[in-house]
Amino acid sequence: MTNLLEHVQYGHLLPAAHGLIAEHAKQTKAHLLATGSAMEALAKKFGGDAQTWRVAGMLHDLDWDMLEKDYEKHCGEPLEKLLATIQAPQELLGDIRAHYASKYGAAYPLDSMLRKCLYCVDELTGFIIAVTLVRPSKKIADVEVSSVKKKMKDKGFAAQVDREQIKQCETLLNIPLDEFIDVTIQAMKAVANDLNL
Numbered sequence: 001m002t003n004l005l006e007h008v009q010y011g012h013l014l015p016a017a018h019g020l021i022a023e024h025a026k027q028t029k030a031h032l033l034a035t036g037s038a039m040e041a042l043a044k045k046f047g048g049d050a051q052t053w054r055v056a057g058m059l060h061d062l063d064w065d066m067l068e069k070d071y072e073k074h075c076g077e078p079l080e081k082l083l084a085t086i087q088a089p090q091e092l093l094g095d096i097r098a099h100y101a102s103k104y105g106a107a108y109p110l111d112s113m114l115r116k117c118l119y120c121v122d123e124l125t126g127f128i129i130a131v132t133l134v135r136p137s138k139k140i141a142d143v144e145v146s147s148v149k150k151k152m153k154d155k156g157f158a159a160q161v162d163r164e165q166i167k168q169c170e171t172l173l174n175i176p177l178d179e180f181i182d183v184t185i186q187a188m189k190a191v192a193n194d195l196n197l
C-alpha cells in the first residue's frame with residue numbers, strides 16, 4: 001500500500017505564496033489564507049509537512065479572481081503560468097488540480113492525505129466565512145461548531161457550497177464531521193486578523 005503521507009515538500013515557497021496572493025488574489029485572499037491555515041492544522045493532525053500543506057491551501061484558488069466567472073478555466077494554463085513564476089514543483093500543480101476533482105480527478109486523483117484534506121476543507125472554509133458574515137458581530141470568534149452545522153442543514157444558505165464534499169471527511173479522512181469543523185474553525189480563529197473576520 002502506498003504511504004498517503006509520502007510527498008514532495010514545497011514549504012520553502014511560503015513567502016512566494018504570500019507574494020502571489022498579494023498580487024493576484026485580492027478578492028479570494030481571505031478564503032486562501034483560511035484554507036492555508038486549516039491545511040496547516042490538518043497536517044499537524046495527520047502527520048504531514050505543515051508548511052507544504054499550508055502552501056497548497058494558500059494557492060489552490062490563486063487563479064479565481066482572473067477567471068472572470070469562466071470556471072471551466074479554473075486550475076488551467078493561467079494557474080500553471082503563475083506557479084512557474086515561483087519555480088513551483090509539478091507536485092504543487094497536481095495537488096491543486098486534484099481539488100477540482102470533477103475535471104481533473106482522473107489525471108490527479110485524491111491519492112494523498114494532503115489532496116484528500118484540501119478537497120474536503122476547501123468547501124468548509126468558504127462556508128465558515130459565509131456563516132461568520134451573517135453573525136451580528138461578523139467575527140469568527142463568535143462562530144461555533146453548532147452554528148456551522150445548523151447552517152449546513154439550511155439548504156437555502158450559501159447554496160453553492162457542496163455539503164457532501166465537506167461530509168466526505170468521514171470517509172476520506174476518517175474523522176467525525178464535528179471534529180473536522182472544529183479543527184478548521186480553530187485554525188481560522190488563529191489567523192482572524194489576517195482574514196479581517
Ligand SMILES: [Fe+2]
Nearest residue numbers: 031060061122
Ligand atoms: Fe477554494
